Amino acid sequence: MSEAPGIEDLLRELAPQVLGALVRRYGGAFDTCEDAVQEALLAGALQWPTEGLPDNPRGWLVTVASRRLVDQVRSEQARRRREDRVALATPQAELLSRAADAEADADRDDSLALLFLCCHPALSEPSQIALTLRAVGGLTTAQIAAAFLVPETTMAQRISRAKQTVRNSATPLRLPQTADQAERLEPVLHVLYLVFNEGYTATDGADLTAPALSTEAIRLTRLLHRLLPDHAETAGLLTLMLLTDARRPARTGPDGALVPLAEQNRTRWDRRLVTEGVDLISRTLPKGQAGPYQLQAAIAAVHDEAEHVDATDWPQILALYDLLEHLAPNPMVTLNRAVAVAMVHGPTTGLDLLTALDSDRRTAHHHRLLAVRAHLLEQLGDHGAAAHAYREAARRTSSTPERRHLTTRSARLTPGQQD
Numbered sequence: 329m330s331e332a333p334g335i336e337d338l339l340r341e342l343a344p345q346v347l348g349a350l351v352r353r354y355g356g357a358f359d360t361c362e363d364a365v366q367e368a369l370l371a372g373a374l375q376w377p378t379e380g381l382p383d384n385p386r387g388w389l390v391t392v393a394s395r396r397l398v399d400q401v402r403s404e405q406a407r408r409r410r411e412d413r414v415a416l417a418t419p420q421a422e423l424l425s426r427a428a429d430a431e432a433d434a435d436r437d438d439s440l441a442l443l444f445l446c447c448h449p450a451l452s453e454p455s456q457i458a459l460t461l462r463a464v465g466g467l468t469t470a471q472i473a474a475a476f477l478v479p480e481t482t483m484a485q486r487i488s489r490a491k492q493t494v495r496n497s498a499t500p501l502r503l504p505q506t507a508d509q510a511e512r513l514e515p516v517l518h519v520l521y522l523v524f525n526e527g528y529t530a531t532d533g534a535d536l537t538a539p540a541l542s543t544e545a546i547r548l549t550r551l552l553h554r555l556l557p558d559h560a561e562t563a564g565l566l567t568l569m570l571l572t573d574a575r576r577p578a579r580t581g582p583d584g585a586l587v588p589l590a591e592q593n594r595t596r597w598d599r600r601l602v603t604e605g606v607d608l609i610s611r612t613l614p615k616g617q618a619g620p621y622q623l624q625a626a627i628a629a630v631h632d633e634a635e636h637v638d639a640t641d642w643p644q645i646l647a648l649y650d651l652l653e654h655l656a657p658n659p660m661v662t663l664n665r666a667v668a669v670a671m672v673h674g675p676t677t678g679l680d681l682l683t684a685l686d687s688d689r690r691t692a693h694h695h696r697l698l699a700v701r702a703h704l705l706e707q708l709g710d711h712g713a714a715a716h717a718y719r720e721a722a723r724r725t726s727s728t729p730e731r732r733h734l735t736t737r738s739a740r741l742t743p744g745q746q747d
Contacts, residue, residue: 330363330394333380333441335372335373335376335377336373338381338385339369339372339373339389339466340465340466340467340547341450342385342386342389343365343369343463343465343466343650344439344443344463344464344465344466344551345386345438345439345441346365346368346369346386346389346390346393347362347365347438347442347464348363348438348439348442348462349386349390349500350364350390350393350394351401351438351442351445352438353394353566357397357495358445358491358492358494358495359494359495360397360400360401360424361393361397361490362398362462362463362491363396364393364396364397364400365366365389365396366468367392367393368389368390368393368396369389369466371392372385372388372389372392376594377550379597397417404511405586406614413628418621419649424491427576428649430450438501438554439464439551439554440502440556441502442464442501443460443464443516443548443552444513444516444725445459445494445499445501446459446460446463446464446490446494446519447512447515447516448493448497448499449515450493450494450497451490451493451494453519453522454486455486455487455489455490455553456490456515456519457519457523458472458483458486458490459487459490459491459494459521460485460519460520460523460548461544464548465544465547466692467544469484469487470485471540474485475745476526486603487652504720506719510738513556513559513561513562517550517552517561517562517565517621518546519547520545520552520565521565521621522570523541523545523548524541524542524545524549524569524572524573525544525546526541526583527539527540527541527542527543527544527545528542528573528576529686529727529730537670538554539576542569542573544575545569546566546569546570549562549565549566549569549661550561550566552566553566560612560615560618560619560622561619561620561621562621563608563609563611563612563622564609564620564621564622564623564624564625565621565625566608567605567608567609567612567621567622567623567625567628567629568621568625568628570601570602570604570605570608571599571602571605571606571609571625571628571629571631571632572628573588573598574591574597574598574599574601574605574632574655575597575598575632576598577596577597577598578592578593578594578596578597579592580729581739584729585729585733585736586729586730586733587733587734588630588733589637590637591637594634594636597632598633602632602633603656605625605629605632606629606632606633609622609625609626609629612625617652617656618655619652620652620655620656623648623651623652623655624652626648627645627648627649627652630644630645630648631645640671643670643672643674645668645671646665646668646669646671646672649661649664649665649668650665652665653665657687659688659691659694660691660696662681662684663682663691663696663700665681666678666682666700666704667700667703667704668680669681670704670707674703675680675704675707675708676708678704679701679704679705679708682697682700682701682704685697691723695720695721695722695723695724695725695730695734696721698717698718698720698721698724699717699718699721699734701716701717701722702716702718702721702734702738704718705717706741707738711741711742713739714738714741715738715739715741715742716736716738716739718735718737718738718741719734719735721734722734722738723734
């Protein structure tokens with residue numbers, strides 16, 4: 329039906345609010361609450377398109393999820409203590425007479441607290457990502473598994489273990505104290521950053537991108553920004569996502585082949601996202617000391633504001649990378665800075681900077697280091713060495729579109745192998 333997409337969006341928006349209401353109400357039975365919420369969401373997806381939206385969709389979902397929760401607990405005789413704690417905590421008459429969230433703080437949105445809970449420090453990074461997409465994003469296990477190209481059973485086990493860890497930690501659903509909030513917020517931002525990056529350039533598989541993941545990362549970061557409007561790094565991360573995702577339509581050709589930034593048709597960029605992103609970073613940067621996400625967003629803004637590749641302000645980009653490497657040094661920042669150095673001072677200077685990365689175990693065998701070296705060697709006119717580096721980069725990437733692109737680059741520089 330025509331309203332189905334709107335209903336799907338509403339369900340995903342309400343998912344963390346409903347889960348937060350249940351976890352808060354029933355004292356942290358996270359895994360059981362999450363299962364009950366998923367059943368309620370499914371019921372809404374099946375009933376609302378034909379029966380129409382209830383007057384209070386959130387209350388409807390909380391009521392259905394609460395009943396499912398009570399049913400689940402009562403059916404597990406071996407877990408009598410949980411039945412006593414959860415099912416007996418609320419009289420059955422109360423469950424039937426009004427929505428379970430009809431309390432004094434019924435409008436309370438626990439989405440931010442839920443994000444902190446899903447990014448619990450006891451969880452591994454992959455588990456934090458999976459649990460965030462499931463509990464806060466409202467994605468099904470099958471959708472998450474498909475996005476990360478793993479079997480559904482594998483993802484189900486990962487999510488199940490994550491929920492068990494959260495439950496065993498007995499961590500209450502509440503925001504960290506002000507003194508700890510900045511430190512606890514960092515992994516939340518990092519998880520959203522990783523989800524976006526995986527969607528924008530998939531690390532494996534036949535497709536270059538997984539748009540559903542990037543879209544979800546942007547949606548969740550918008551939510552976080554709405555909840556923390558004065559947090560500059562959250563605004564910076566959202567800006568970075570918007571300005572980067574604006575280029576997605578031009579990143580692949582008609583055959584799905586990768587198109588590098590320098591060769592993209594910039595008329596295909598999403599100017600609405602560019603305008604929103606530039607406006608947001610313009611309002612954020614002057615407010616105080618810039619963080620890593622804000623600096624990356626500023627770099628993306630310089631790229632996106634250039635009408636064509638030759639108009640790119642590389643000295644400004646290099647200055648921003650100098651700040652970023654000082655503030656948050658890591659091999660990928662050094663790699664990107666080397667490209668900026670090459671554009672300002674020449675490819676030889678850029679190649680010199682890559683030498684240090686050869687001895688860093690994080691990048692020594694990374695295909696991106698080889699690809700950048702190949703690009704700079706090509707600019708220098710050393711086509712033989714560039715072709716070899718392109719071939720090595722193609723051999724080491726697990727992304728099919730990237731492998732084809734790098735192989736094509738190598739062939740163009742190899743006598744007798746041009747297209």
